[in-house]
Amino acid sequence: MSSDTSGKTVLVTGGSGYLAGWVIVGLLQRGYRVRTTLRDLSREKQVRAALTREVDSADLLSFYAADMLSDEGWDAATAGADYVLHVASPMGQGEMKPDLVRPAREGTLRVLNAAARAGVQRVVYTSSTVAAQSATVPGELQPRSDESTWTDVQQKGLPEYPRSKTLAERAAWEFIERDRSGMTLTTVLPGMILGPVMKDHISGSLELIFRLLTGRFPAIPHIGFAITDTRELVDLHLRAMLAPEAANQRFLGVGDFLWVEEIASLLRERLGAAAAKVPTRKLPDLIVRLAALFQYEARFMLPLLGKRREYNVAKAANVLDWRPRPARDAVLTCAESILRSGLV
Numbered sequence: 001m002s003s004d005t006s007g008k009t010v011l012v013t014g015g016s017g018y019l020a021g022w023v024i025v026g027l028l029q030r031g032y033r034v035r036t037t038l039r040d041l042s043r044e045k046q047v048r049a050a051l052t053r054e055v056d057s058a059d060l061l062s063f064y065a066a067d068m069l070s071d072e073g074w075d076a077a078t079a080g081a082d083y084v085l086h087v088a089s090p091m092g093q094g095e096m097k098p099d100l101v102r103p104a105r106e107g108t109l110r111v112l113n114a115a116a117r118a119g120v121q122r123v124v125y126t127s128s129t130v131a132a133q134s135a136t137v138p139g140e141l142q143p144r145s146d147e148s149t150w151t152d153v154q155q156k157g158l159p160e161y162p163r164s165k166t167l168a169e170r171a172a173w174e175f176i177e178r179d180r181s182g183m184t185l186t187t188v189l190p191g192m193i194l195g196p197v198m199k200d201h202i203s204g205s206l207e208l209i210f211r212l213l214t215g216r217f218p219a220i221p222h223i224g225f226a227i228t229d230t231r232e233l234v235d236l237h238l239r240a241m242l243a244p245e246a247a248n249q250r251f252l253g254v255g256d257f258l259w260v261e262e263i264a265s266l267l268r269e270r271l272g273a274a275a276a277k278v279p280t281r282k283l284p285d286l287i288v289r290l291a292a293l294f295q296y297e298a299r300f301m302l303p304l305l306g307k308r309r310e311y312n313v314a315k316a317a318n319v320l321d322w323r324p325r326p327a328r329d330a331v332l333t334c335a336e337s338i339l340r341s342g343l344v
Contacts, residue, residue, distance in 0.1 A: 009033040010241070011081045011120075013111060014088025015063065016047050018204045019126065019193055019233065021054075023085055026234040028057035037066040037077055037088070050199045068107025074114035083241050084115045084123045090164065100164035108168045109175060116181040122247065124240045127169040127187045129226060129254055129311055130162035136307065146312040147189075147250040159300045176248065184247035186240040188233070191254035191311070194330040195230025196337040209334045212264055213344050215277030221288055223304035224259035226311055227327035239320040251316045255324030257308055263331055270332055274339055 010027050014020045015036030027034045028051075038044060044063045052058045066073035068088060078084060090103045108125065115123050133151045134143040151158070151166045169187055176185040192205045202210040208225075211217050236253040240246045258266075261282070267275040285305050291298035316322040338344055 007033075008082045009035065009080060011035045011037070011064075011077055011084045011115075013037050013066075013068075013084070013086045013107075016043055017088060018198070018206065019230065020085075020087040021047075021051060021198045022195070022230050022234050023087055023237055024051055024061065025054045025198075026238060028055045028060055030238070031057075032060065034061050035064055035077060035081065036061070037064050037073070039065070039067045041065045054198060068103045068110065071110060074110050075117065078111075078114040078118035078120060081115070081118060082121050084111060084120050085237055085241065086111045086123055086125045087237075089126065089128075089168075100160045101167055104164035104168035105171045108172050112172060112175045112179075112183075112185075116179050116183050119181065120183055122184045122186060122241060123172075124237055125169065125172050125185065125187045126237070127189045127250075128162070128165040129189050129191045129252065129309070131166040131169050132189055132252060132311070133162070133309060136303065140306055140308050142307050142309045144310050144312055145252070147252055147315055157302060159303065161300065186246045186248070187250045188236055188240055189250065189252045189254070190228035190233050190236075191226035193228050193230055193233060194327075194334040195233075196333055197341050197343070200341065200343070202338070202343060206334060206338070208260070208263070209267075209331065210338055210343065212260075212267060212278050213275065213335060213338060215279065217279050217283075219279055219281040219283035220261050220264055221283045221301055222259070222261070222285060222306050223301050224257055224262070224308060225304075226254045226257045226309060227330050228254050229325040229327075229330035229333070232322070232325045236316065236320065236322050239322055243320055245319050249315075249319065251320065251322075252311045252313050253316055253322065253324070254311045254313060255330070256327035257310050258327050258331070259308075266328060266331055267335055271335060271339070274344075275335075 010032050012020050012024050064077035066077050090100045131151050132145045132149045134145050153163050153166050264278050267278050288301050292302050
């Protein structure tokens with residue numbers, strides 16, 4: 001991976017987000033000038049404080065106001081940037097019928113349009129393994145996905161989040177096929193992102209570990225996830241940004257699959273008394289199905305019940321020399337970081 005960062009400027013979208021924060025830290029540590037976007041600049045002080053606790057390069061970081069549902073601000077944010085890492089994405093946690101497709105798809109196209117107008121060399125877009133899922137088959141083990149796999153957005157019962165990620169990534173590839181600016185696109189598809197906590201609150205996929213540690217899961221559902229360590233994901237984004245071979249390529253960046261039951265057992269085994277509230281009881285599938293009638297989180301679980309999905313990451317290994325960290329490391333790092341932060 002090239003180490004020449006002299007004079008290079010990178011825009012990272014959604015600077016208040018979990019992954020975006022660590023991406024910004026990784027870039028600052030390597031000497032890049034970094035810009036990031038916030039919907040509301042009143043949050044700049046809070047976000048800057050969290051970032052500067054991790055890296056002493058505040059003079060290289062600047063903030064711009066931009067919203068994924070508005071054209072305003074994107075031209076200013078991208079002007080003069082060499083690269084754009086489009087990390088921001090709506091999650092819709094806690095909502096029964098979240099509108100995720102519109103902000104994900106329209107926001108991605110806004111970023112790409114502004115980047116093309118600004119003469120950006122490459123955009124790296126953070127997609128997700130939920131955009132690369134094979135059709136569900138009977139039984140536990142599902143067909144192994146690779147970069148040629150696309151989630152069928154027409155399938156019955158598909159939650160809004162995988163629909164939004166799939167349609168947004170599809171729109172990005174359609175855009176780049178028409179674009180004549182010379183800009184290239186690379187997409188990175190992580191699994192459940194776990195790793196160290198940065199800020200004084202929990203968001204995104206870290207909620208799973210937080211809820212297990214605090215006993216907010218009354219019982220353990222029979223679901224699982226292929227896990228991506230935050231630290232390796234930051235590295236993958238930077239490799240995707242710089243490698244000539246990554247131009248207009250799609251890369252799965254994901255590690256081991258773990259059932260939530262395995263995660264809970266690991267926490268109890270390694271954390272001792274600190275994991276006293278981690279549940280041991282199993283949640284029957286029937287309860288999840290009933291809860292899905294009125295609760296978004298339960299509806300999100302339905303396609304995951306009893307299904308083990310794994311991914312072929314040979315392309316990232318062969319093209320970018322990238323290797324995932326063991327999922328157990330990501331789980332324990334996340335849990336230990338949450339405990340040290342005093343959030344539990």
